[in-house]
Structures are given as C-alpha cells and as structure tokens.
Amino acid sequence: MELRDVVGGSLQMLAERPGMAHPYLTLSDSETGESWIEQAHGLTKEQVRRGRYAFGEGIVGRVIQSGRTRVVHGSSPKFLNRLGRSEPEYMSFICAPVRLDGQVIGTVSVDRHGADPAELQVDVTLVEAVADMLGHAIAMRRRAAEARITIEAENRRLRAELRERFRISNIVGSHKSMLAVYEKIAQVARSNTTVLLRGESGTGKELVARATHFASPRAEAPFVALNCAALPESMLESELFGHERGAFTGAIETRKGRFELADGGTIFLDEIGELRPQTQIKLLRVLQERSFERIGSNQTRRCDVRVLAATHTDLERAIAEGRFREDLYYRLNVFDIQLPALRDRREDVLELANFFVNRYGSERDPPVTRISRKAARMLWAWDWPGNVRELENCIERAVLLAGGGVIRAEHLPATLRGVEPGDSEARGEAPALGDAPAGATLDEALHALERRMLERALGQSGGNRAAAARALGISERRMGLRVHKHGLG
Numbered sequence: 001m002e003l004r005d006v007v008g009g010s011l012q013m014l015a016e017r018p019g020m021a022h023p024y025l026t027l028s029d030s031e032t033g034e035s036w037i038e039q040a041h042g043l044t045k046e047q048v049r050r051g052r053y054a055f056g057e058g059i060v061g062r063v064i065q066s067g068r069t070r071v072v073h074g075s076s077p078k079f080l081n082r083l084g085r086s087e088p089e090y091m092s093f094i095c096a097p098v099r100l101d102g103q104v105i106g107t108v109s110v111d112r113h114g115a116d117p118a119e120l121q122v123d124v125t126l127v128e129a130v131a132d133m134l135g136h137a138i139a140m141r142r143r144a145a146e147a148r149i150t151i152e153a154e155n156r157r158l159r160a161e162l163r164e165r166f167r168i169s170n171i172v173g174s175h176k177s178m179l180a181v182y183e184k185i186a187q188v189a190r191s192n193t194t195v196l197l198r199g200e201s202g203t204g205k206e207l208v209a210r211a212t213h214f215a216s217p218r219a220e221a222p223f224v225a226l227n228c229a230a231l232p233e234s235m236l237e238s239e240l241f242g243h244e245r246g247a248f249t250g251a252i253e254t255r256k257g258r259f260e261l262a263d264g265g266t267i268f269l270d271e272i273g274e275l276r277p278q279t280q281i282k283l284l285r286v287l288q289e290r291s292f293e294r295i296g297s298n299q300t301r302r303c304d305v306r307v308l309a310a311t312h313t314d315l316e317r318a319i320a321e322g323r324f325r326e327d328l329y330y331r332l333n334v335f336d337i338q339l340p341a342l343r344d345r346r347e348d349v350l351e352l353a354n355f356f357v358n359r360y361g362s363e364r365d366p367p368v369t370r371i372s373r374k375a376a377r378m379l380w381a382w383d384w385p386g387n388v389r390e391l392e393n394c395i396e397r398a399v400l401l402a403g404g405g406v407i408r409a410e411h412l413p414a415t416l417r418g419v420e421p422g423d424s425e426a427r428g429e430a431p432a433l434g435d436a437p438a439g440a441t442l443d444e445a446l447h448a449l450e451r452r453m454l455e456r457a458l459g460q461s462g463g464n465r466a467a468a469a470r471a472l473g474i475s476e477r478r479m480g481l482r483v484h485k486h487g488l489g
Contacts, residue, residue: 003141004039010108010130011041019113020123022083024051025098025134027106028064035064035106047083058082059095060107067104069096069128071120074111090114094124096131100139108134159220168211171204172355175345181208184337189215194287196272196332197310199339201460202389205310206270208337213266218306221265224258229271229464237279238295247296259292259303266306272332273313273324274467280325287331307332312460342384342391352388353379356395357407368399374409378416386459415452451486454479458488 007025014023024040033055037048053061058080059070072079074088081088091113098106108131112123168185171178188195189212197205206225213223231239238248242257258267275283286292291302309332318324342349353371361368371379375398384390398411409417453472461467469479 003137006137007039007134008041010134011039014108014110014127014130015041017123017126019119021111021113022085023108023110024048025106025108026051026053026060026064027098028055028104030103030105033061033064035060038106043083050082050084053082059093060109063095063097063107064104067097067099069094069124071095071124085111092120094120094127096124096128098131098135098138100135100142105135105138107131168215171207171211172352173345173348174351175340175348177340177345178348181337181339184335185212185215188212188335188337190217192306194307194309194332194334196334196336197308197339198336199310199312200341200387201312201463202387203339203341204388205339206268208339209266209268209308209310212308213268213306216266216306218265222262223266223268224262225268225270226258227270229274229461229467233276233279236275237282240279241282241292242294244294244296247294251296254294257292257294259286259305260301262305263303264305266308269307269309271311271313271464272309273311273315273318275324277325280328284325284328284331287328342387346380349380349384349391350376352391353395356392357399360396360399361402361405364399364402366405368402368407369405371407372409375407375412378409378412382416385456390455390459414448415455450482451488454482454486454488458483 011023011025014020022040022042024043025038026035027038028035035053035055037043037051040048040051043051053064055061056065059072059078062078063070071092071094074081074085074091074093079088079093085091091111093109094112095107095109097104098108108127110123110127112120168182168189171182185208195209195212197208199205209225210223213219226239228236238251238255238257240257240259242255242260243251245251245254269283282292286303286305287307290304291300293300315324315329315333319326319329342352350371353376357368357371379391379394386393394413394416395407397413398407401411402408454468457468457471458465461471465479465483466476469476472479474482
C-alpha cells in the first residue's frame with residue numbers, strides 16, 4: 001500500500017470519530033524548521049495552502065520544536081486559527097508529534113468539538129497513537145525508498161561494469177578469423193536483426209552474444225540467456241513462455257518466461273538446434289509476430305525482444321533429416337557469425353592462456369604470473385577439441401597446482417604432456433587421440449584413450465552428458481559412471 005493511502009485511511013478514521021473534524025498531517029523541513037500541511041481530510045485547497053508554520057510558530061510549530069503533544073482551547077491566544085475555522089471557541093485543538101528515528105518530522109492535528117475532559121484525554125491518546133503509527137509507516141517507506149535508490153545505483157554500476165567487461169575490444173584474440181568476427185559484431189550490433197552464432201562448443205558464442213547486446217541500443221535493458229539443451233522438453237516451454245498457476249502439476253504460482261523477462265532487451269538462445277518440433281513452432285511464432293501465450297493462459301502477450309541464437313550443430317543437415325524446421329532456420333539465419341575453433345587460430349592460444357593466468361593467478365598467494373616455456377609449447381601443440389572453454393579449465397586447474405608463481409608442464413593435464421610441436425604437429429597432423437606418456441602400459445594407454453574420448457565428447461556437447469553419451473554410442477548411465485571414474489564431473 002502506498003504511503004498516501006496509509007495516511008489517508010488514518011485521517012479518515014479520525015474524521016469519522018464523533019466530535020472530531022479536519023484531521024491533517026504536517027511535515028517539516030529539517031533545515032529551516034518550516035512545516036506545511038502534507039495531507040488533510042475535510043480541508044479546502046485554500047486552507048491547505050494557508051497551513052504553513054515557521055519553527056516554533058503556533059501550536060504546530062511549538063509541537064515540532066518541543067516534541068510534546070499539546071491540547072489548547074480554540075479561544076486561547078496561542079491558537080492562531082490560520083485555517084479560519086468558524087466558532088473556534090467551541091472546540092479544542094489536539095496536536096501530536098510524528099517521529100522518525102527519534103526526530104520530530106511533523107505532526108498529526110485534529111479539531112475536537114464539545115468534549116468533556118475524560119473524553120478529550122481518550123482522543124488525545126488516539127491522536128498520539130495515530131501519530132506514532134504514521135511515523136513508523138513513513139520510516140518504512142523511507143527505508144524502502146533508500147533501499148530502492150541503493151539497488152538502482154548498484155544496478156547502474158553493474159550494468160556499466162558489464163558493458164566494460166563485454167566490450168568488443170575486450171574479447172581476446174588477434175587472429176584474422178577473429179578480426180572478421182569483431183567486424184561482423186560491429187556491423188550488426190546497433191540493429192534489431194536476429195543473429196545466428198555458429199561454431200563448436202566452447203568457442204565463445206555467449207561471449208559474442210553479450211558483446212553484441214552491450215554494443216547495441218538495448219544495452220541498458222536485460223540480457224537473458226537460456227541453454228535449450230540443458231532442460232527437458234517438458235520444462236523448456238515453461239522457461240521460454242512462462243506459465244499460469246495450476247497450469248500443470250507443480251505450477252504453484254504464476255511465473256514469467258524468459259521472453260517476458262527479456263522484454264525491451266535481448267534473449268540469447270544457446271543450442272537452438274536441440275529444440276523439439278513443438279517448441280520450434282512456438283518459437284517461430286514469436287519471431288514472426290513477437291507474441292505468445294503462457295502455458296495455461298489464452299491471453300496473448302507481446303514482447304519487444306531481440307533474439308540471438310547459437311548452435312554447434314549442422315542445421316542444414318538437421319533440416320534435410322526433418323529434425324529442424326526450414327522456416328525457423330530462415331527466421332534465425334538473418335545474419336550469421338561463424339566462430340572459429342581454437343585449433344584454427346592457434347596463434348591466439350598463448351594470448352588466451354596468459355589472459356586466464358592473469359584472471360585466476362591473481363587470486364593465489366603468491367600470485368601465479370606466468371607459464372614456463374615447456375608448458376607453453378604443450379599448450380600451443382594441443383588441438384583443443386573443447387576450444388576456449390577447455391583451455392580456460394586447463395589453466396584454472398594448473399593455477400591451483402602451480403607453486404612459485406609459474407605454471408610448469410607437470411601442472412597440465414596428462415593428456416597434454418608429451419605433446420610438442422616436434423611430434424604430430426610438425427607433421428601437420430592432429431595429436432593422436434588419447435596419447436599416453438612414453439612407456440605406458442596397455443591399461444594406462446587404454447585409460448588415457450577413454451578419458452580423452454570422454455573429454456572430446458563432453459567438449460563438443462558443451463558439457464551435456466546425454467548428448468555426449470549419444471555421440472559415443474553408450475547409455476547415459478555408463479556415461480555417468482565413466483565421468484565419475486575419470487573425475488570429469
């Protein structure tokens with residue numbers, strides 16, 4: 001309830017009490033001490049305009065000055081009757097202080113007609129109670145307003161921080177293929193065009209999506225991301241479009257979907273190629289008409305949302321196989337940005353590695369600040385099937401293991417050790433899948449091979465175990481057991 005409604009209800013309650021009339025709330029300026037009528041019941045606009053008092057002036061001014069309730073007869077010379085009541089000699093004037101955190105910030109005043117002393121004292125107690133209640137209400141609203149101002153300021157600070165963090169110039173990589181990506185972001189960012197980001201898992205599609213959003217006129221509005229492969233089909237539609245209370249078992253309250261939450265801003269739909277046909281149809285409608293219905297509702301809702309989508313799958317092949325709608329493909333593929341695999345921009349590997357060392361190494365004591373030459377050669381030689389995400393995880397792990405401020409070869413995963421440019425890389429070949437250290441036994445080599453295949457499948461599926469299991473031709477249960485065995489969870 002708004003503060004004005006609380007005050008209005010309190011003043012009306014006083015006005016309806018037999019013998020009471022013209023209740024009003026005054027507030028005072030803490031610097032000048034001047035007070036004025038903030039809200040009243042039964043007074044004319046002219047009376048409200050005249051109801052201003054200097055500090056210590058009249059009964060209102062004296063109550064604000066002293067902090068004590070005063071009751072005076074209308075015939076008293078202390079009663080100014082600035083509001084021009086008729087026949088003030090037949091009334092008493094009750095004025096009680098309103099306090100905020102112990103300081104007097106105003107008064108509650110009321111005219112009382114024809115009361116004997118006992119009845120008058122009861123009414124004085126009532127007016128004081130109302131003044132105390134309004135003081136608490138004002139305190140709560142003021143604290144809420146201060147909290148809102150603080151939250152808004154923090155939101156502005158965080159938005160500015162995000163804009164700075166996700167500036168195009170802050171994306172790491174100077175290979176010519178990345179320069180082409182930066183150019184495309186700059187071309188499309190300031191429009192409302194739907195963008196399709198394509199590339200293997202771990203290449204930084206969400207980073208590019210955020211950079212596009214924060215370089216657009218929608219930068220102050222929400223950026224809402226959803227991984228379409230991370231949720232079962234039964235939940236995905238609710239996540240996208242929302243639901244009404246009771247729409248299905250477990251829908252205990254109405255919930256907005258991601259499109260509503262992103263209204264005015266940008267929605268990023270990752271792994272768009274994993275959508276089921278029924279959800280594809282509903283997404284197509286949103287892209288065409290910018291409208292949808294929550295689950296369990298017939299009310300059509302409109303949204304002003306820019307759509308950025310991403311996929312690592314071959315959508316053209318999915319269309320040919322009947323798994324993806326051709327009309328949705330054309331709606332999404334208005335402007336495409338292809339992100340290169342890390343192995344195709346090997347010159348950026350060490351630049352990225354040093355970037356991650358700076359990010360995670362500064363948190364260590366002593367800080368980890370550099371990579372040894374041997375470790376750098378191994379990083380450069382690896383083919384990074386999990387792309388930038390795999391490299392980041394590798395460096396974060398190495399930072400935890402490193403001592404003396406330097407990442408050395410022994411701090412890197414076993415799958416990287418022994419892989420140097422003089423080996424398969426020098427021959428123009430990718431490192432052998434599951435390379436084991438020299439002298440390894442058959443069991444150790446098979447263990448390394450299994451781990452490498454798991455890592456590759458998880459990297460290519462963006463960490464989705466179900467998709468990785470399908471790619472490897474094993475059950476999800478076996479996938480879970482092997483992930484646990486190799487500590488990849």
